[in-house]
Amino acid sequence: AQSVTQLGSHVSVSEGAxxxxxxxxxxxxxxxxxxxVQYPNQGLQLLLKYTSAATLVKGxxxxxxxxxKSETSFHLTKPSAHMSDAAEYFCAVYNNNDxxxxxxxxxxxxx
Amino acid sequence: DVKVTQSSRYLVKxxxxxxxxxxxxxxxxxxxxxxxxxxxxxxRLIYFxxxxxxxxxxxxxxxxxxxxxxxERFSLILESASTNQTSMYLCASSRPRLVTDTxxxxxxxxxxxx
Numbered sequence: 001a002q003s004v005t006q007l008g009s010h011v012s013v014s015e016g017a018x019x020x021x022x023x024x025x026x027x028x029x030x031x032x033x034x035x036x037v038q039y040p041n042q043g044l045q046l047l048l049k050y051t052s053a054a055t056l057v058k059g060x061x062x063x064x065x066x067x068x069k070s071e072t073s074f075h076l077t078k079p080s081a082h083m084s085d086a087a088e089y090f091c092a093v094y095n096n097n098d099x100x101x102x103x104x105x106x107x108x109x110x111x
Numbered sequence: 112d113v114k115v116t117q118s119s120r121y122l123v124k125x126x127x128x129x130x131x132x133x134x135x136x137x138x139x140x141x142x143x144x145x146x147x148x149x150x151x152x153x154x155r156l157i158y159f160x161x162x163x164x165x166x167x168x169x170x171x172x173x174x175x176x177x178x179x180x181x182x183e184r185f186s187l188i189l190e191s192a193s194t195n196q197t198s199m200y201l202c203a204s205s206r207p208r209l210v211t212d213t214x215x216x217x218x219x220x221x222x223x224x225x
Contacts, residue, residue, distance in 0.1 A: 009151065034213070036216075041120075041218070041219075042218055042219070043115070043201055043203075043216035043217050043218045043219050044154075044201065044203075044214075044216040045216070046213045046214075046215075049213065090153060090154065099156070099214065101146075101153040101154040101155075102153050103151055103152060103153040104151075104153050
């Protein structure tokens, strides 16, 4: 069965600092990978997805993620955090009609 | 833009009540999903549907049922609500058999069972 592990349930960064949210997956076949963001009191919104094309995927709001097969990772980064990036972020893996979400990482941005 | 709407943002019910959570999508998506979101557990799939009148159990279907009478509407039913069903419920929809396509989520319903 496939699964996703997000390292760190809470991450805090200063405004302007690098954002790094970690995601490792387990899948027996090449996966499709997603990052979603959830702002307070809202549903999930797609940030970006990996579909076996380019390994570096650019998403909305300046986020990007790199698929590394050798490390089974799909970490999310943003060079410079903004206050509006404060939210919860979910990594997900998809295969064979089965989508699995990680437990989520709450990002706090300090002024 | 895809729009997924849920009938209530906040709901408070009593133990033993029958609860209906409604979800409507406007993009003619065949696939619809109900998830439950709890802190530290991420999203867990309750039920999903690939077509009208069709349903499949997800990971945690116990205590829930669903109804899909029309393509755009997917209802989650708690036959007899219990306090351990207090949670955030998220509905999603997607296009069928396009594995790279996205699930679009509604805003969620926060249910409290007293």
